[in-house]
Amino acid sequence: MNVLIIENEIYLAQSIATKLESLGYPCQIVSTIHEAMQKPKSEVVLLSSNAGGSLCEMFIRQNPQAIIIMMIAYVSEDTVTKPIRAGAKDYIMKPFMLDELLRKIEHQLDCQRMKQQIIFYEEYFSFLESETQLSSSVQFYPPFVICCNTQKIADVYTIKMAKEKRFTLRFTTLRLYDWREVLQMAQRDIVLYVTHLESLKKGELKEFLNAMTDKNIIASIIASDEVDFPQVVNLVCRSSAGDFEGDILSIKEYEKCIIQKFENHYSDVELAKKMGISRKNLWEKRKRYGLEKRKETDLH
Structure with a gap:
């Protein structure tokens, strides 16, 4: 200086x-x-x-x-x-x-x-947000559970909501802490964002969800199964990066991600051929997964 x-x-x-x-x-x-x-x-x-x-x-x-x-x-x-x-x-x-x-x-x-740090993190989050298009028909106040197929999507959704609603987040993960310890971290004036509920066994997950009903908690789970909780946000997302983050996806989720990732690189005929299906079958999958093909004007 x-x-x-x-x-x-x-x-x-x-x-x-x-x-x-x-x-x-x-x-x-x-x-x-x-x-x-x-x-x-x-x-x-x-x-x-x-x-x-x-x-x-x-x-x-x-x-x-x-x-x-x-x-x-x-x-x-x-x-x-x-x-x-x-x-x-x-x-x-x-x-x-x-x-x-x-x-x-x-x-x-x-x-x-x-x-300078705030500017850096704001720009970094804007970059992540620009790579991920989110859509959800519901929005809750804590406690609620986010269910989607990648951790990145859940993180972007939670941080975006915190910015919009102007509440403070504290981050923790069930991969590092016992779920009982995590519940004790919850505070009234700070929202605790808990990730990786999928790392819990079924019995532990049920106990955790029952215990968080009166806590100031947002929890995320990477899964395709239904989650038994009063307030669940099921995210439908488009990720231009097609990042699976090492998670095991169902065949349907994998098909959906592949269509999203490569639909702008190949024509429908080429994409269907590479996936080993007919063009009609590709159209049916888009309809089933709620994936409308983006127009050329949306790609620029």
Whole structure:
């Protein structure tokens, strides 16, 4: 992290630089905005309103990537309101303790890292969502069970719902924890998302489902059989990746996935031939599985 200190009080500027450099933050000191504009871009800028004068707002707008903290002698529209409106992140009143300034810098760096993480995960989820087209005729509030043929589909559905309904998710899996431990993790104010119910034996699955009826839980199971629970979301999905995730599928599920995956690569005649069935049989399977063939305009 590089720090640019714009301060015309040289003693103060040197004191700040000495403290920050002792903590491993390289610093540069300038006394005017004009000098600052000749320097390379910095991650953090400590800008004195006395040194910046009327050019503060212009400099702030020209450096949107920087964490800019105003160092001010008094609070006013020119020293605080306008700079914050232009993009400055915070301010500190002179005289100040260097530890207080350091705390503000580290707080802003943490906020910046968090924003970058949020952007990364938002983009990653949008990517997953774009690869998976979901459709379900029902939507419940917890507790409920998601039943589908791949874990990825259940995850995308759950995260999408959490975003839309604005509730907090906590993740856990029955592949790592005993089902009794998992039930104890449930809380009133946080929805517990439990995956891989299919790893339980039939008796354990029945006990788990009976116990979760009054819990704030969303559970997913990779199965084609009916699930005995009051609220079950059966997902019908299109996955452009055709990812089976190593799960064992029934012949019907496998046929459905193959049709979805390759329908855009081959004509009906070619696809039917490769599957070892007639074109009429392919049409019948599409109808049976609820797979309408996408039009050319839907593929671009």
